[in-house]
Amino acid sequence: MPIIDEGLKSELQKHGIFVLPIEQLYNWGRKSSIWPLQFGLACCAIEMIASAASRYDLARFGAEVFRATPRQADLMIVAGTVTKKMAPQVVRLYNQMPEPKYCIAMGACAISGGPFKDGYNVLKGIDRYIPVDVHIPGCPPRPEALIHAIMTLQRKIAAQDLEKGRRPRWYDKDAPSEFAIPSYGDHDLEPPANAEVWQPPRNYRDVTLEEVKKS
Amino acid sequence: MIQPLTESSEKRFTLTPGPDGLIETQTLEVSIGPQHPSTHGVFRMDCVLDGETVVALKPVMGYLHRNHEQLAERMAWLGSMPYTDRLDYFNSMTNNWAYALAVEKLAGIKVPERAEYIRVIMAELSRLQNHASVIGFMLQDLGAWGTPLLYAFRERERILDLFEAASGSRMMCNYFRFGGVRVDLNDAMVAAARDITAKFPRFLDEFEKLLTSNEVLLARCQKIGILPKELAINASISGPMARASGVDYDIRKVDKYGVYGKFDFRVPLGDIGDVYDRYYIRVLEMRQSIKILEQALRDIPQGPHIAPEVKLRNFKIPPGDGYGRVEAPKGELGFYLVSDETGKTPYRYHVRPPSFINLTILEDMCLGHKVADVVIILGSVDIVLGEVDR
């Protein structure tokens, strides 16, 4: 983002002229009106509804309406456990959202499978198939945590650049905006994870099994 | 100038009468869900429609199957308690109680009286916020865009504040233990409970004034989704849904578990069993819950909050199996537990979920109604997917 001299800025402001980079204006518009997709899976959905209710009003932050259709939504809050049976539907919905789109993984289950990690039907984190922007830990995270996540996402959007080389994903013609949908296999989803989106975290301290056994 | 009909367009615009004299049409298969605007969770219904009328409906579930039962087989008995919170995630207190009851039945643990009163208070508060939220969600589906839901959530937040003070968490309370509850309620919490109970009738009056004789509610909910009494019993329907059809069965009165035998309360029954009956019976049950709460808060004795002889670590149960059930706000919630010789972990742990079984007759209730009614009927069944799929 181009940097403007502060002195010049304040001088012009005294005359009622505001100078700001086009990205700031553009990002301000986008971050202040994020419309989430109404997509609650499990218990975290109730905290999401509670944060949209009158006590922890989420509409103050721009999430005025929760759209039922992905075509009109900007943000998908994956709230709750993603099971393998549901995973193709989640990816399909993400694909149907128009760019620019964001994804928040709310709750331990959406991040990594959570307390149900050892499940034959539990997908160990939605980031196996789609890119996630903000992760909220908790089980369930309090409504304040979800509000903090929305604010973090707003800061992330505010920092996005339009200049070549630093553009976000959706401005890059070669970057994918739709991701492969897994299919139901005999024992598991096929593929179990999307290799372009997620690699299992490799331990930088690579120690092989033989070495462990010897020690 | 009007163009004369060509032969092909004449075929298109002429309507061929079918065998019964009406227009020949095709049926349409619509899959409602698993993501849909009605906030009932990831549940799918495959409807076959003739125009707008439902001809067949098959529920598809399993989108939230988190194999809770298999996880319990690997954990100690107490280790499954936090997972029971996540079954019916609106009423974690009741789920905890059902599991604790089943284990206490199997192991023969006696619960002290103060703990029993605390359990009743928590369960009835849970029932209040569940019924209020369910009515809110059902009206959300009807198109009352948020207002009853936000009113209900306002009351729910007050009750959740008490749950948070008592157990540490708003929703996933993990408050019950075998032989009692985890921590005692101090005077401030009991006073807060009394305050909630005192203020709730006023909220209910406001709710009823807006809803019970509301034209839209009456027009859209009466004579919709009728469930006959015999079918309800045969299909193992329980809870407010069965009582709205006239089935006089409330486990609090039949089994008299806990100290429910000491309270004076009535069991409201409906006579038609349509959606309006299911709405109104929940309002009446909320009033009865307030009555129970008043009595419980008045009579709560001093004493221990947990049976002191129950071990928290190395808790073992002799081999055998048993079934314990409670009257959850959604119906009969039961746990079937099997213990083997080692006795440290459950050999088999099965949840009898009310929402899952209440869905058996969803098709029967929806046949002949319009698609818009299907959503309301589903709302009146009151399902929670955490329970349906476990």
Add this chain to the structure above:
Amino acid sequence: MEAIEKIKEIAAQGVAGAQIEIINSTPAAQQPALLVDREHVYAVAKFFKEDPRFQMDFCSCVTGVDYLPKGDKPGFIEVVYHLYSVAQKHGPIVLKVRAPRELEQCHVPSLTPLWRGCEFQEREAFDLYGVKFDGHPDLRRILMWDEFTDHPMRKDYAPPADYEWEPTPHDETLQRAAEMHGVIPPTSMAELEKAKKK
């Protein structure tokens, strides 16, 4: 309700040829069960439903349990029915029926024609245990997707290897992580120091 021995006698008289055994539970639970053979369980259940002394019109819970073979005792899959009565407000009567574990022979008669409430629960037992219910109107998978081939709640089910790295793995988890990714993270400070030195 009468004692379990009396109930067994009445049922044995009411249904000719039925072989019924009593299985006791823990002394505290007071919930003994009646083990009925496969051929007669439908008739026994019908007897309990229609006999005016019992009128068990509410089938509350249907469960499948997997018992592995132990020593020379064969394993079996057991289906447990809990019956209650709404008309007379008594219960439960617990019926158990067993089937062999091999998939081709694992079938029991379905009680859905008697109680509609068994419909979904029997489908769940089929989905998770593989026990087929003869006479069920619509026996297909309910919780897992249709293309799934295993029966996951059986005790000898092997879960798929979609395991990701854990921060502090040990025992079985460590083994699975190693097989999955070929390397294992160190599990002690000593190993970490050694790995860093490399």
